[in-house]
Amino acid sequence: MTQKAIVLLSGGLDSATTLAIAGAAGFACHCLSVDYGQRHRAELAAAARVAAAQRAAGHRVLKLDLAQFGGSALTDTAIDVPVAGVQPGIPVTYVPARNTIMLSLALAWAEVLDARDIFVGVNAVDYSGYPDCRPAFVAAFETLANLATKAGVEGRKLCVHAPLIDLSKADIVRRGADLGVDYGLTVSCYQADDDGRACGACDSCRLRREGFAAAGLADPTRYR
């Protein structure tokens, strides 16, 4: 029987590549997106397109209103998304505990489906400096997952895969292109419009554009 995996799918470039990697590894991929009150809601439609294009085994969108907490430019429209270029330190687009929450939700679904594998597209090279994208974070979550769950207690080890973690953005797009990912379906921009068109100026747009340039690949992003 095909092994099941949970794949966190935001609808951006990294998670679309991660899904392709999990699929190529032979997993039946159950994709999870979270409607958390993000200003770039267009990424959710992108996630659905990507899941369909890559013939995922399933795709679910869970609603969770993190805007109730605020504290991030991505969930509080009163905080502007920075457009002056990637700066040192943790930027205001950081969403408190977002990856911890998303991995927890993936873990819940993994338990219910009896999946032992969770894929997440975090990356600690060409990234925005978020603490919850680092290898030590991913390792700590895997440790937690095995203590937290019935599966872990019963010796069915859960594995958290972060296949992009050491790759540059150029390596990621090369890898995805090799696997046939259609990046034209994805939305990375932190302030994409409702139609999924990108601003071209936020950190996420900059990192993405530089990735295509460095990989020598055409950038299919629709800018507004």
Added chain:
Amino acid sequence: MTQKAIVLLSGGLDSATTLAIAGAAGFACHCLSVDYGQRHRAELAAAARVAAAQRAAGHRVLKLDLAQFGGSALTDTAIDVPVAGVQPGIPVTYVPARNTIMLSLALAWAEVLDARDIFVGVNAVDYSGYPDCRPAFVAAFETLANLATKAGVEGRKLCVHAPLIDLSKADIVRRGADLGVDYGLTVSCYQADDDGRACGACDSCRLRREGFAAAGLADPTRYR
């Protein structure tokens, strides 16, 4: 300035006691409840009563539909709540990854409020055998929290308090009674009716009733 803490408040006996302990320790307590699709929704009204009675600094109810995943008697009405007494092993009332998810949400709010302390009423003595109630789980979450967050990276250590973890149910109710907790406001039953009246037969009811008896205290639970 009073230190802020996030207190996970289900509305049951354990979390009400935990709130009292955090309050007695001098924290300004921001209580978090999660409307996760639990069949015993009456506990949410109980949580509001308890937060008000204990003069919490705040109380928020976050909606997150874990019933979408199912896999537990608490979120899937097709699975009956066992009433034959506490059995060895992990029971069907176990909600996959619930405490991991709730602690993650508490962590997010802690970051936004710049709180360094999170309180959770898990207990590994008179409990239902859930893996995510054990000391090793709590310790692993604290490690994760400090890797996951801006606060942790910047050296403002986050602490996860589980003050009940080594207490018997009798010790818990004695402690709460000393602190003036009104247990008549709380709802522990896994299948409480809409009015908060308890079945008296599920594991949670049994553990609670035995706790009052062993402590030699009157049981204020309203049974139906």
